[in-house]
Amino acid sequence: MLKMKVTLIAGSNRTNASSTNLLRYIDSLLEAQNISVQFVDLSELPLPLFSPDNWDFHPNVKHVLEAIEEADGLILATPEYHGSVSGALKNxxxxxxxxxxxxxxxxxxxxxxxxxxxxxxxxLQTIIRNLHGINCSQWISIGYGSNTFGPDGAPIDVGMKDRIRDAVGSFVDLTRKLTPIAAAAN
Structure with missing residues (x-):
């Protein structure tokens, strides 16, 4: 039986970023559902600045692109910088x-x-629409992120935990509907 594959991309270049911690928690929720996860942390896998003049990609870029191509679904996490996505994720x-x-x-x-x-x-959703991806009907936003996770990596607030589980459940359902391989596995 083939497993659903999900690629998670942590778009912060900050050590111990709350957006990355949130993504690691989501990773644990997916793995608990027997979903294959590939975690890409851009703080550990720096990419050269994109240039449309150079299509001979750095090995780190090739790794990210392969992870995206192999995935049935994607989860993208970013800190909010000046009202937008991080430069690392945008790049x-x-x-x-x-x-x-x-x-x-x-x-x-x-x-x-x-x-x-x-x-x-x-x-981020505008970028995904322009890449012809299907945005999940839910999204996850946490504020004051550095104070929201316990030592076990789970959110401290029960309401937040429930919102995250609901959004991840909605994403998994959508991925199953859009992916014949993922649907056949169930």
Whole structure:
């Protein structure tokens, strides 16, 4: 039986970023459902600045693109910087072509230093639409992110935990509907 494959991309270049911690928690939720996960942490896998003049890609870029191509669905996490996505994630997304994301379910996730990261999520969903991906009907935004996780990596707030589980459940359902391989596995 083939497993659903999901690629998670942590779009912060900050050590111990709350958006990356949130993505690691989501990783544990997916693995508990027997979903194959590939975790790409851009703080550990730096990419050269994208240039449309150079299509001879660095090995790190090739790794990211392969992870995206092999995935049935994507979860992208970003900190909110100045009302938008991080430069590290935007740079990674600039390497992607529409045929690598077209028709795949995508869940957008953000963490903000303030109450919410809605602007970054709106920008991220616009980018996904332009790559012909299918945005999940839900998204996840946490505010004041550095204070939200316990030592076990799980969110401290029960309501937040429930919202994250609901959004991940919605994403998994959408991915199953869009992916014949994932649907056949169930």
């Amino acid at each position: 990674a997304l600039d390497y992607i072509t529409g045929n690598q994301v077209a028709g795949k379910a995508v869940l957008s996730v953000s963490s903000a230093g303030g109450p919410l990261g809605v602007s970054s999520l709106s920008h």
